[in-house]
Amino acid sequence: SAVxxxxxxRDICQRGTSLTIQCQVDSQVTMMFWYRQQPGxxxxxxxxxxxxxxxxxxxGFVIDKFPISRPNLTFxxxxxxxxxxxxxxxxxxxxxxxxxxxDEQFFGPGTRLTVL
Amino acid sequence: AxxxxxxxxxxxxxxxxxxxxxxxxxxxxxxxxxxxxxYPNRGLQFxxxxxxxxxLVKGSYGFEAEFNKSQTSFHLKKPSAxxxxxxxxxxxxxxxxxxxxxxxxxxxxxxxx
Numbered sequence: 490s491a492v493x494x495x496x497x498x499r500d501i502c503q504r505g506t507s508l509t510i511q512c513q514v515d516s517q518v519t520m521m522f523w524y525r526q527q528p529g530x531x532x533x534x535x536x537x538x539x540x541x542x543x544x545x546x547x548x549g550f551v552i553d554k555f556p557i558s559r560p561n562l563t564f565x566x567x568x569x570x571x572x573x574x575x576x577x578x579x580x581x582x583x584x585x586x587x588x589x590x591x592d593e594q595f596f597g598p599g600t601r602l603t604v605l
Numbered sequence: 606a607x608x609x610x611x612x613x614x615x616x617x618x619x620x621x622x623x624x625x626x627x628x629x630x631x632x633x634x635x636x637x638x639x640x641x642x643x644y645p646n647r648g649l650q651f652x653x654x655x656x657x658x659x660x661l662v663k664g665s666y667g668f669e670a671e672f673n674k675s676q677t678s679f680h681l682k683k684p685s686a687x688x689x690x691x692x693x694x695x696x697x698x699x700x701x702x703x704x705x706x707x708x709x710x711x712x713x714x715x716x717x718x
Binding site: 599 | 649654
């Protein structure tokens with residue numbers, strides 16, 4: 490399995506600012522994903538974080554709003570830019586394809602963002 | 606659009622009774638199917654998956670699920686519910702290994718003592 494940590498665990502931000510969320514895995518993985526869970530809703534895939542290249546975004550999500558970095562096989566960041574109250578959600582990092590052999594998708598604890 | 610559906614927003618059962626959380630899929634080909642559980646203020650935890658093989662899949666915490674191709678279902682079951690099973694349960698699918706999960710809307714399970 491994989492142990493995933495996210496920082497920060499929660500934050501309260503002002504409208505118009507940005508928040509960068511870090512995702513760290515304790516082992517090398519091939520796939521890293523970012524999801525959003527709006528209040529009372531299911532999880533929606535934002536993008537696939539590709540190591541060494543631009544992320545692959547899902548319909549409705551754009552790089553200017555959600556820039557993603559993945560410099561290596563254990564780390565990724567998601568920035569939520571130009572925040573509005575509608576961005577208040579839980580953001581979750583997940584990983585799959587562990588080089589140690591697992592193929593399930595594991596999730597981090599999430600980052601709870603509140604935008605005022 | 607290809608998807609999984611969870612027809613019940615909430616399922617209520619008494620402790621000790623069997624529980625079923627329903628999931629149906631509308632996916633072409635041979636999807637990978639999953640169940641995850643989310644406890645309050647905690648991340649998602651993997652319960653079980655079906656990729657191929659035996660239609661009855663056993664997972665964590667005594668849960669199991671049966672893949673039924675004719676009914677396009679993948680219901681989650683447990684013979685005897687515990688109060689601690691109360692949580693939000695998600696069915697999900699993916700096209701294959703290493704691809705992202707697409708989630709159902711979730712079903713809240715409430716187990717009363």
